[in-house]
Amino acid sequence: MQLLGHPKRISRSKALGFCGAVPVGMERRHAPRWWPGGEPTLLALEGASDVRVLLARGNVIPGSWSKGGGGKMGAAAWQCVDGALQGRNLHVSTFERTWAEGAGGGWVVGVGVHKGKLGARPRDAGLVWDTAGGVRTVSAAEDVCLRATDGTRLAGVIGARAALWPSVDAPPVDLAPAGMPSSEVCALDGERQIGLAFKQLSARAVLRQGTAASAQDLTPVGCEAGTARESHYVPLAQAVLWRAQRSRDSA
Numbered sequence: 743m744q745l746l747g748h749p750k751r752i753s754r755s756k757a758l759g760f761c762g763a764v765p766v767g768m769e770r771r772h773a774p775r776w777w778p779g780g781e782p783t784l785l786a787l788e789g790a791s792d793v794r795v796l797l798a799r800g801n802v803i804p805g806s807w808s809k810g811g812g813g814k815m816g817a818a819a820w821q822c823v824d825g826a827l828q829g830r831n832l833h834v835s836t837f838e839r840t841w842a843e844g845a846g847g848g849w850v851v852g853v854g855v856h857k858g859k860l861g862a863r864p865r866d867a868g869l870v871w872d873t874a875g876g877v878r879t880v881s882a883a884e885d886v887c888l889r890a891t892d893g894t895r896l897a898g899v900i901g902a903r904a905a906l907w908p909s910v911d912a913p914p915v916d917l918a919p920a921g922m923p924s925s926e927v928c929a930l931d932g933e934r935q936i937g938l939a940f941k942q943l944s945a946r947a948v949l950r951q952g953t954a955a956s957a958q959d960l961t962p963v964g965c966e967a968g969t970a971r972e973s974h975y976v977p978l979a980q981a982v983l984w985r986a987q988r989s990r991d992s993a
Contacts, residue, residue, distance in 0.1 A: 759798035762822030766798035774805065778825065787818050787829040795820075796843060804842035804850050807831065817842040817869065819850045832871050840869060844929075847893015848873035853886070868898060870910055878910050890930045897927040897935050904937055906930070906952060917950050919957035928970065936960075936970035945969055 755769040765777045774785040774795040787793050787807050795805035803820040816833025817840040833840050834854060842852035850871040856864035868880035868888035880886055884901030891897070896907035904917040904925040917935065918925045925939035925948065935950045939957065947960040947968035961968035 758795060761798040761803050761820070761827070762801045762825070764822065766795070766803055768795065774803075776803075776827065785820060785827065785829070787820075787831065789831075790818070793818060794841075799845045802845040802850065803827075804845045804852065806841035807833075815839040815841060817850075817852050817871075819845065819871070832877070834869065834877055837867075837869075842869075842871070843898075844888065844890040846891045846930075849891045849893050851888035851891045851896060851898070853888065854879070868896070870896065880907065880910065882914065889926070889928060890935075892930060892932075895930060897930045899926050904935075904939070904950075906935060906950075915952065917954050917957070919948065919954050922946070922957075938969045 755767045755775070757765060757767045758774075759766055761776060766774070767776075768774050774793060775782045776785065777783070785793055785795065785803070785805075790807035790809060792808045793805055795803050797804070801822040805818050805820070806815055807818045808815045816831060818829060818831055818833075819842055820827045820829045832842060832850065836857075837854035838857040839855040840852060842850050844851045852869050854867045854869045856867070865881065865883070866885040866887065868886035870878040870880065870888065870891070872878070880888060880896065882900045886898065886900055888896050888898040894909060896910060898905060900914060902924045904927045905914040906917055906927065907914050917927060919939050922939040922941055926937045927935045927950075928937040929935070933951050935952070937948055938945045939948045940946070945967045947970040949958045949960055949970065950956050960970055
């Protein structure tokens with residue numbers, strides 16, 4: 743384990759992943775940083791007064807920017823090129839707000855909130871930014887939030903149910919386990935998808951392999967709740983990072 747250095751007057755931070763093998767994290771005031779050469783450096787985007795990120799994947803950091811008040815918010819992504827970060831504004835002007843939540847295989851995925859219309863609230867749409875700089879929209883009968891991609895498949899949530907798209911043009915596959923309609927996919931790796939599903943009021947860490955019927959509860963015995971956030975397939979093993987809360991009854 744290696745402890746990363748903090749700027750002066752900063753005592754807390756959270757690790758989010760790696761970008762180009764460089765650690766990425768968030769300090770306590772929600773300012774994202776990365777540590778090239780071990781030195782904490784703020785992420786920035788030209789014209790933005792505030793930027794936020796949730797994770798780092800491969801050589802990409804998906805996130806969002808905001809400008810001033812009024813809730814103005816747009817998607818952004820930072821890519822590591824020759825050891826330096828290049829920020830890119832991904833906002834699509836036909837949407838009121840956008841943000842990016844995942845990246846993989848050269849793609850970035852996120853959410854677009856439509857501009858409001860009198861007497862009607864349009865459904866949120868999933869957004870896919872591809873390697874050529876184009877953007878695709880993924881819609882459904884309920885709100886769509888895209889959270890993960892490998893450059894072919896997409897994963898996320900439709901309404902409150904975990905979903906998988908085998909390709910950007912394919913219909914979604916419902917991944918909500920039987921009896922657990924409220925669920926999410928947080929990451930995917932090959933044919934595997936991880937995330938959570940609620941059993942009554944408790945979140946359970948869940949591994950799936952392309953179908954709802956394949957769902958496996960990963961939450962250890964003695965823990966009342968768990969969430970799987972990241973996975974990486976290696977030969978003969980499936981490594982899964984998860985967070986669990988110990989059961990009060992077993993404490």
